[in-house]
Amino acid sequence: MCMGTCEGEIETFRRLITRLYPAGIVSIVSDTWDFWQVNNGFAAELKPEILAREGKLVFRPDSGDPVRIICGDPDAPADSPAFKGAVECLWGIFGGTTTEKGFRVLDGHVGLIYGDSITLARAEAILAGLEAKGIASNNVVFGVGSYTYQYATRDTFGFAVKSTYGEINGGGREIYKDPKTDDGVKKSARGLLKVMNVDGVYCLADRQELIDADDCSMQKVFCDGKLLIDDSIAAVRARLTNKAA
Template identity: 35%
Template sequence: MENLVLLADAYKYSHHKLYVPGTSRIYSYLESRGGQFSETVFYGLQYFLKAYLEGAVVTADHIREADEMMPQIFGRNDVYDASRFAYILEKHGGKLPVRIRAVPEGTSVPVHNVLMTIENTDPNCYWLTNFLETLLMQVWYPCTVATLSREIKKVVHSYYRFTASESAMGGIPLVLNDFGFRGATSVESAGLGGSAHLINFSGSDTVAASTFAKRYYHATTAPGLSIPATEHSIVTLRGEAGEASIFKHVLDTFPTGVIACVSDSYNIFRACAEYWGGELKEQVLARDGTLVIRPDSGDPVRTLLAVFDILFEKFGYGFNEKGFKVLPPQVRVIQGDGINYESIRQIYAALQNAGISAENLVLGMGGALLQRVNRDTQEFALKCSWAEINGQPVEVRKSPVELDAEGHLRTSFKQSKAGRLKLVHHEKGYTTVGEAERPELPDLLETVFEDGKVVKNFTFEDVRRNASI
């Protein structure tokens, strides 16, 4: 188990002295202050609660380890105060005296709204609320991956609605596949970010994502689905001259079901025209299943358009009820190179302009899904908005100014909210209001953690249902 006493930014160990005398309660909130997308999916808090905060997370050994390290970090002995953590151990049995409320996981909330609040429940632990900011702020990562994945799903939906047959709509959950495990910074980030993607799609080669969903969100079965597929180490074993024989071996090995084969090891266009659509054509069309051909290099749009032209010529095509070309069901294409939010939109637009249905193509996304995001993608921040000092409530906010392009002062987007907050939903959507405002509307924030215990659990199906489009 990680030592929670050491899971904070170093400067926070001085805050027990720096809060003004008489402070007894600190109440802070989390929000997405803007960013790339207008909505943010809230996901991942339950993992942090269960993995790091639940139960007796402050122990004597933890305190002793911190006793040794913190004076080394500061070069002085009057910053870190072990008695603060010893109090939690003795008074609360090592359990954290805080209350955390949050929007139901999977909910997509417009930016600039409260997503989570945290406050201490023991007045002697006023310093604990924002001490936990460092760890809890990391919820930005699964939230951002879930948001990105859901925004891509919106794009897929829009092109499917316009170009794909109605019978193909049920395949949308398998359109975007997570190829990001090897590019993630850690197994933890692969599991956390990968499970965030699985809120919206089912296709994934990141096994750790399903592990996380089962371990922390009570998924009864693995939510991430995959298929047999080759890689270049398989296809190149017999050299360029033997590529076609490897392709045949793939078909012979899996005569039924869906199988994907990377086909750009030497010449993707020759592979499509002479091998898949030539000497192996009859075997492909005789299969009870689908061959998914994978280009893996070159400009995605130009390559895909050329590949589809070849495949239409070699395998033939039909027109769906919306008037767009569709390959025979035994043949599809997956693009897994150069895939990101912008390129996906460009690819589908190019297919539509060429009269090609979106149902011919599935996608694989790696680093751009799990790694090409950061806390500023959706501008996450956790700020204090209310406190109690000498028994009196105090509304707290920051309101910095900045210079605009003309050199005039203006209020920064980093202005924070004040007071105790609640999230409500009405005819115009979600709104953050003061705790006492709009009494006729229920607060959508629910208590999920209190005094060391997770008091509200979400299943993975709950999260998927909340995030559905």
């Protein structure tokens, strides 16, 4: 999503649902920059293409409070997308059907998945919130992972692998995520990066130029399909142990 740029995000969505995945279920991360613009604005603009697909487009919010994102935030401005919640916004655009018990089910071309930070308590709160609004639970799919089980995540040790820069036709593009529905934790570094050793402390600088790499402490580990440094886990542990000593 990031490679398509913030300004071209709607065209990235259009390409994904019409050219790359014209049929079947496709889930798209939708909070890269502004989830409500995607879930409310882009969804309405792309409605003809979405309804023309033979399959379901599943919007994926991936930041913020899952309960409030899905069910609505009572503290948000009245009648705003955030106040209504993601499911209610999609219902307003696509409509759907009503079950025998009176619960609303979204049109089969759209749905939601929340795969981030779902605990059992949050899942129960989301289902209760949907029930209170007369919305069926099958409109939303939950991701079941570390938050539901052992609660040890990639963030436990601050470890994640993300792209920050790419080139298309020789032109560089900064790749980054800065969700408006987040508190800043998921805002990523962008562009070319440099790690510097300043008085024994490693510091990160982003949005660099290639000519600024002279004092960079990073080493090439993988390049052009080749593994350049093949460290064993024992070597990595020994290096960390020596540094901590």
